[in-house]
Amino acid sequence: MIGVLQSGSVFLSLAIQAPQLRPEAASSIAEGVDHLYFALTFITLFFTIAIFSTIFVFMVKYRRRADDEVPPEIEQNLPLELAWTIIPALICAGLFLWASSLYFENSRPPSASTEIFVIGKQWMWHIQHPEGVREINELHVPVGVPVELTMTSEDVIHDFYIPAFRVKKDVLPGRYTSLWFQATKVGTYHLFCAQYCGADHAEMLGWVYVMSPADYETWLSSGTPSPSMAQTGEQTFNKLGCASCHLPDGTGRGPSLVAVYGREEELKTGEKRLVDEAFIRQAVMNPNSVVLRNYPAIMPTFRGQVNEEQVLQLIAYVKSLASEERNANGK
Amino acid sequence: MADMAVHNAHPPGFAHQFEDMEQQREAGSLGMWVFLLTEMMFFGGLFATYIVYRALYLPSFEIGSHLLEVKFGALNTAVLIGSSLTMALAIHSAQIGKRGAPVGFLIATMILGATFLFIKFTFEWRHDYIEHLVPGFGFVIRPEWGAPGAHVPMFFCFYFFMTGLHALHMIIGIGILAVLTVMAHRRRFTPDYYSPLEVSGLYWHFVDIIWIFLFPLLYLIGGRYPGGGH
């Protein structure tokens, strides 16, 4: 038993060092995933080799020596049957606990994450930083900082996949999904679409540039200065006439949006809903489904008038109102 | 079941692959039960989809449901239950060997089945079409439905697909009944051989059960009392 564990740990350390067997590991969760991966590889090899060598030994030792040979009968052996039912069950239980706890740990973003928005469409990745910088098929992120991506699709299902970070999540139309990572190594890494999405699925790829924080700041401020997402969102907000009802002091026909983000609000139906990205998107696209208590259902839908990118900018604007408020209170 | 009908060409209805009539009868009955199991999963996939969307869009489903006429749904339920009774009586009369009796009961079953379809198509579907409630055929979302109106067409999709699939099963059932009536008329069934009747009866009752669930799920969502479900 100890021998097995020992050879397992030797195998693990060798495997982790072998570069050509392993994709680049450049995020905070990559090591943990790889450990599980190599433990599974070890289990696979152990059982495959054990079964194969047993079969091989039997094949040689008990090969048919005479054409009319009649081998002895072996009765069923209950302890043996139970053993090879229970031991795999225990191994599976252990693997399940390990894998699930790791998954839950990996999917919970740290609270202070930088947020970046991603829109997938046939066949490109459209990325927007809160500071206003937009990229296509490129994602620049600072090293050592947790980054949370809020993602949606304009058409079919895509999937945002960065192998070096061991992260992957489907990008769905009509919904927001999110994933987070914290890059640990400066470098350039593949970004793939991993859910088949049509003709140029294989061309829907790009690069992730992990930069030192200083380089990242330089990169953000270089190029033509552009308004931040929240600022663009504010322009859209005014252009669409939202500001005429959603007065900041709450005297308008619609509720004030100051500090509304992250708050729990009561709807007309009596239901309580947290105001998050999904809520705001729903309020823009299908406003009558989220009418707040004490307010009339008079807001028209903006479906068709705004695209997914503008919705994300509006969300950024509403969020900025909340953080301004929080900052003001802090002072 | 088709097998049973065809093998009937041999006088006692006996097929060569079986050992005896008892084995053949049991195989036929079990075969129909297994077939009903697949039917159950077939409708089951549809019911599962319905349940998910009903959970997501309950207010829309309530609006849609309130646009249906309960009186027709309830009447049709009664008609179908009646047809199940006549079907059971048809088998009963063959079991006790009453000559000629299955013919009358089978015809009664067919008439009740046709009545169900008549009510469904002429009073309900035609009315829905006139009221612009058929998705894909000029559906009009009415302003008075408010916000949930957006998903009322989905309710009607389920309504037409589920009742349509059910009606298709009824039509097939009536076809089978017609064949049985001819067989009964030719005195094919005896107390020793009525397997086709029994097996078709199972099918007919199954179609009845589907309707027993469709009626409350489609017509009675959220109650019909004033302001129900709002």
Place this chain on the structure above:
Amino acid sequence: MSEHIVPVKTYIGIFVALLCFTALTTGIAYVDLGAFNTVAALAIAVVKMLLVVLFFMHVKYSGGLTKVFIFAGVLFFAILVTLTLADELTRNWSPTPTGWGTLVLLARFF
């Protein structure tokens, strides 16, 4: 044949019971019972189904195998619905899991 013969009286009785349940389920829909309306409607439908299955379809008098097959059908339909709803109804939990989420969501379903 060894098939059990059910008396006509039983058939008529079941028929009348089914009609009564249809009237009952229709009537209950016009009474405000809140979430219980759906529960009642489905409970009555299940009772009606049992009457048809047990008597019209002779399952009361048939062997264990038929019962096992029917049970299998119900079980696998339940698996399909339960595990699908396990996703659909808990999907929005991920940002804010709360202890009472299940009950709230189930209540919303009715």
Place this chain on the structure above:
Amino acid sequence: MSTATLDVHEVPTGSRVNYLNAQYGVKSWLLTTDHKRIALLYLASITLMFFVGGFFAVLMRLHLIEPQGALVQPETYNKLFTMHGVIMVFFFLVPSIPATLGNFLVPMMIGARDLAFPKLNLLSWYIYIIGAIFTLYAVISGGVDTGWTFYTPYSSTFSHTSVVPTALGVFITGFSSILTGLNFVVTIHKMRAPGLTWFRLPLFIWAIYATSIIFILGTPVIAITLFLLFLERVLHIGIFDPAIGGDPILFQHLFWFYSHPAVYIMILPGMGVMSELITCFSRKRIFGYSFVAFSSLAIAIISFLVWGHHMFVTGQSIYAGLIFSVLSFMVAIPSAVKVFNWTATLYKGSISYDAPMLYALGFIGLFTMGGLTGLFLASLATDVHLNGTYFIVAHFHYIMVGGAVMAYLGGIHFWWPKITGRLYPDGWARFAALVIFVGFNLTFFPQFMLGYLGMPRRYAVYPGEFQVLNVMSSAGASILGIGYLIPLIYLTWSMRYGPTAGPNPWQAKGLEWTTPSPPPTENFEEIPVVTEEAYDYAHSRVTRG
């Protein structure tokens, strides 16, 4: 198995009336209700479909020799992998063992003259053919590019290809599976020979029974799902379209509710074949009969509880993911029990190396690999990285091709003398088994590595660093392709020129070996009475066939 005497031995094959020479002419085949002839109709049809699907695979592998694609446009490549998947899954793997070997063997193994509903059996084949025609029409009319998974909203709204005929083809073929499963269940329940209790049944019958349960309970759901997809595409009613409030993930739930158990439709009959081969060629009773038998049922039932592991990264609730993960681990256990029992059966046996046994050993190896790599995908944390990559492709090919196709070929080689009354050249058969084993591993093992390195599947072009492994895979595929052609040639040859096989060339147990080869139309002169346990190799002296 039975003590029925084998005086039929003495009659030479040629002069005896059997199911093949009982009637002649095309009509006698197209209107036959004999389960053995229907099995051969299926054999011919699925072999055709196998080579059509295989041709698409060869084109794909050739294309992928170059990172920028060597052969076709990306649109064409997308159609190739879609048609490969659709044809192989629905028109070859699902019907493969059940509809050919199952059809041929179920009545013979349980001592019956035919299936319970012979006309229904013929109808199943016609339904299969109609479905196949719809699908082949889709190929000819420009192909379909949704992937065999038909994910919405791509399939319902965005794809411009022949989605409707393909979906209808699969929908129609589903009813063929349903009716076949129905026939098997009724036959196994009601038509066993006297004395043949459940625990005396060959394990192949248990496996076919478990498979039939999946046919019956799973197939109707994919049928209704594809029908909803069809309605959605034609009428745009919004059931799966997020733009109108539909939920595309719901489609995936319904799809995988069938399509995951469908994997077990492919592998369970293979496991049944394994139990027959291992026992025959080691002359041993199976070790732990009841464990092997009940593990088949356990696999069939648990297989319906695990479908969500295909959807861990789709935005499915993480709580549902947790449930599906633990259930997925559970399905590994009965599979492991089977492998251990097969291995233990060899202990102290009398093992011969005939061709079917080589396929069987290949199966155990490849299935073990395939099954264990499934653990990577049941594990939530590693699945996030591996989902949608070549790791998945390698994993399910190890199960479906390494497992199911190896078992299918092993079964065909084992029962070929019974089916045709002829022997094939054993040397060639062993050589082919070896070529297929080597070719297979060379094709798919590199794909595990590609997947872990991060290469997504369904890519018509790919970054240059993945080229070495891709070229290895393509090289393996060409060996594998040749490996599959060899049996086609010598088996066809043997039908006419092979030496005559006796009723029992392997000295095997089982009722099917007690009748002449090829069997007479009604299988048995008189219905046998069974007095022995299954695989009772120890208690009666083996007679030469």
